[in-house]
Amino acid sequence: MLALAPWAVVRARADDPPDPTSIRPQIGDHLVYFDGPNDGKPIRVADLELGGPQVQAYPADPKGLLRDNSRLNLIIVARVGEDGMSEETRANAAEGVVAYSGVCTHQSCPVNMWSVERKSFVCSCHGSIYDPKNDADILFGPAPRHLAALPLKSENGLLIVAGPFNRRLGGEKG
Numbered sequence: 001m002l003a004l005a006p007w008a009v010v011r012a013r014a015d016d017p018p019d020p021t022s023i024r025p026q027i028g029d030h031l032v033y034f035d036g037p038n039d040g041k042p043i044r045v046a047d048l049e050l051g052g053p054q055v056q057a058y059p060a061d062p063k064g065l066l067r068d069n070s071r072l073n074l075i076i077v078a079r080v081g082e083d084g085m086s087e088e089t090r091a092n093a094a095e096g097v098v099a100y101s102g103v104c105t106h107q108s109c110p111v112n113m114w115s116v117e118r119k120s121f122v123c124s125c126h127g128s129i130y131d132p133k134n135d136a137d138i139l140f141g142p143a144p145r146h147l148a149a150l151p152l153k154s155e156n157g158l159l160i161v162a163g164p165f166n167r168r169l170g171g172e173k174g
C-alpha cells in the first residue's frame with residue numbers, strides 16, 4: 001500500500017477537469033432547495049408562494065450532483081409574478097419566478113431577508129434592498145451593483161437553468 005508522508009500534497013494540474021461541484025450553474029441544471037423541510041429537493045414553481053419571499057437554492061446537475069462547493073453558487077428564487085416586471089427581468093423569468101445570485105454585491109453577505117412592504121430582497125448585513133422585478137436594481141443601501149440574474153425556464157413545473165449569470169458575482173472584496 002502506498003503511504004503518503006504527512007506533508008505530501010496533491011496539486012491540481014492545468015489539464016485536470018474542473019470540479020463539477022464548484023463550477024457555476026450550467027444550462028440544464030435544476031434548482032434545489034438549500035435548507036428547510038425540502039432541503040435537497042428540486043424546486044417546483046407551484047410550491048413557491050406567489051408574491052415572495054425568496055427561498056435559497058443551489059444548482060444541481062440533472063443527476064442530482066449539487067454544485068454547492070462554491071458559496072458564489074448560492075441562489076435566491078422568488079415567485080414574484082409577471083405584473084410590473086421589467087422586460088429584462090421577464091426575459092430571464094419562468095412563470096413569474098426569478099432567480100438571482102444570493103450573495104450581496106456590497107460585502108458578500110447572503111441576501112436572506114425579504115421586505116413585505118417593498119416586496120424586495122434585503123441583505124441583513126447593511127440593509128441593501130434589491131428589486132426582484134427590475135433586474136435586482138438597488139432600491140436602498142450601500143450595494144454598488146445589481147445582483148446577477150440567473151436565466152430560468154420551467155420544465156414539467158421544475159425550475160431549470162437556461163443561461164449563465166448575467167454579471168459578476170460577489171461583493172467588492174470577493
Ligand code: FES
Nearest residue numbers: 104106107123126
Ligand atoms: S453585505 Fe449586503 S449590504 Fe453590506
